[in-house]
Amino acid sequence: QEVINRIAAGEVIQRPSSAIKELLENSLDAKSTSITIQIKEGGLKQIRIIDNGHGIKVEDLPLLCERFTTSKLRSFEDLQQISTFGFRGEALASISHVAHISIITKTPDSSCAYKACYADGALSPCGRDGNKDPQPCAGTNGTQINVEDLFYNVLTRKRAFGNANKEFRRIVDVVSKYSILNNHVSFTCKRHDQKSPTLHTSQTTNRTNTIQNIYGANLASQLITFSFENTDYPHSVEAIISNTIYSMKKFLFILFINNRLVDNVSLKKAVESAYSAYLQRGVHPFVFLSIKIPPNNLDVNIHPTKKEVRFLHEEKIIESIQEQIMKKLQESSS
Numbered sequence: 001q002e003v004i005n006r007i008a009a010g011e012v013i014q015r016p017s018s019a020i021k022e023l024l025e026n027s028l029d030a031k032s033t034s035i036t037i038q039i040k041e042g043g044l045k046q047i048r049i050i051d052n053g054h055g056i057k058v059e060d061l062p063l064l065c066e067r068f069t070t071s072k073l074r075s076f077e078d079l080q081q082i083s084t085f086g087f088r089g090e091a092l093a094s095i096s097h098v099a100h101i102s103i104i105t106k107t108p109d110s111s112c113a114y115k116a117c118y119a120d121g122a123l124s125p126c127g128r129d130g131n132k133d134p135q136p137c138a139g140t141n142g143t144q145i146n147v148e149d150l151f152y153n154v155l156t157r158k159r160a161f162g163n164a165n166k167e168f169r170r171i172v173d174v175v176s177k178y179s180i181l182n183n184h185v186s187f188t189c190k191r192h193d194q195k196s197p198t199l200h201t202s203q204t205t206n207r208t209n210t211i212q213n214i215y216g217a218n219l220a221s222q223l224i225t226f227s228f229e230n231t232d233y234p235h236s237v238e239a240i241i242s243n244t245i246y247s248m249k250k251f252l253f254i255l256f257i258n259n260r261l262v263d264n265v266s267l268k269k270a271v272e273s274a275y276s277a278y279l280q281r282g283v284h285p286f287v288f289l290s291i292k293i294p295p296n297n298l299d300v301n302i303h304p305t306k307k308e309v310r311f312l313h314e315e316k317i318i319e320s321i322q323e324q325i326m327k328k329l330q331e332s333s334s
C-alpha cells in the first residue's frame with residue numbers, strides 16, 4: 001500500500017517546483033499578504049515556505065496530511081466545485097508520502113503556535129522522544145511549512161534532478177508568475193545560503209509594477225493592458241501583452257485559469273499566430289493571461305495538478321482571445 005501511495009504522490013508532485021506551486025496556492029488561499037520561500041539544493045534538500053495567512057487550527061493538525069482532507073469545502077457551491085474541478089486535499093498528503101514535512105502554525109485567536117511533523121500521510125514524531133502530538137511553541141500568526149528530503153524514498157525520481165541550479169530557476173520562475181497574478185502579495189524567494197533574495201516583490205496595486213520588478217522597465221514600458229468578458233461562452237480575460245516592438249529572449253506565455261498556473265497548447269499557439277502578422281522575425285512576445293471560467297466548465301477528467309487544462313467552448317474562447325489580441329496589436333502598431 002505504501003508503494004502505491006508513493007506512486008500516486010509522484011503523479012501529483014513531479015518535481016520541487018510542483019510542490020512549491022501547491023504550497024504557494026495554500027498560502028494564497030489562507031489570505032497571506034507576505035510569502036517567503038527558502039530553498040536548499042534546488043528544493044530536494046529543503047523547501048521552506050513562511051506565510052502570514054490565517055494559520056491552521058490545532059484540532060485540524062492530526063488529519064492535515066491525510067488524503068482528501070481539506071478545509072475548503074464548506075458551502076454547497078464548494079461541493080459543486082469538487083464534482084467539477086475534481087480532487088481536493090491531495091497536495092499535502094502527496095508531499096508527505098515523498099518527503100518529511102514539519103509545520104509550525106498559529107491562528108490569530110490562539111495564544112501560541114503549534115508544531116507538528118508528518119510522514120506517509122500521518123503525524124510522526126518531531127523529536128527523539130517519539131511523541132507525535134502537536135506541541136505548543138513560540139511563533140507568529142501564519143504558517144511555516146518545511147519540506148525536507150523530497151523523493152528520499154523514490155530514488156529514481158531523485159536522481160533525475162541532477163542540477164540543483166536548474167531546479168532553483170524553475171522554482172523562481174513559478175514564484176515569479178504567481179507574483180504577477182497576486183500583485184497584492186509580497187513574495188520573497190531565496191537560496192538558503194544567499195543573503196539577498198533572487199526574487200523579491202512588494203505589495204502593489206498594479207501588475208505592471210510587478211512585471212517591471214521581475215522582467216525590467218524596458219518590458220514594462222512596452223505593455224498593452226486590457227480585459228474583456230463574454231457571456232455567450234462565459235469567460236473573462238485579463239491580459240497584459242507586449243507590443244510588436246519589444247522582444248523577450250523567447251516567447252513567454254503565462255496562463256492562469258481560475259487563479260491556477262496551467263498550460264493550454266492550443267491557446268498558446270493561437271496567441272503566437274495572432275502576433276505573427278505583426279512581428280518582425282526574431283521578436284518574441286510576452287503574454288500574461290488570467291482567464292476566469294465557471295468551474296463547472298473545466299474538464300472534470302483532468303486532474304487539477306496536471307498542468308494542461310481543457311475547458312468547455314474551448315475553440316470559441318481561444319478564437320475570441322486571438323481576435324482581441326490582434327485588434328490591440330493593430331491599434332498599437334498603427
Ligand code: ADP
Pocket residue numbers: 022026027030051053054055056064069070071072087088089090091092093143
Ligand atoms: P486543499 O488545498 O485542496 O484543501 P491541501 O492538501 O493543499 O488541500 O491542504 C490541506 C489543508 O491544509 C487545506 O485545506 C488547509 O486547510 C490547510 N493548509 C495547508 N496549507 C496552509 C497554509 N499555508 N495556511 C493555512 N492553511 C493551510
Ligand code: MG
Pocket residue numbers: 022025026089091
Ligand atoms: Mg492546496
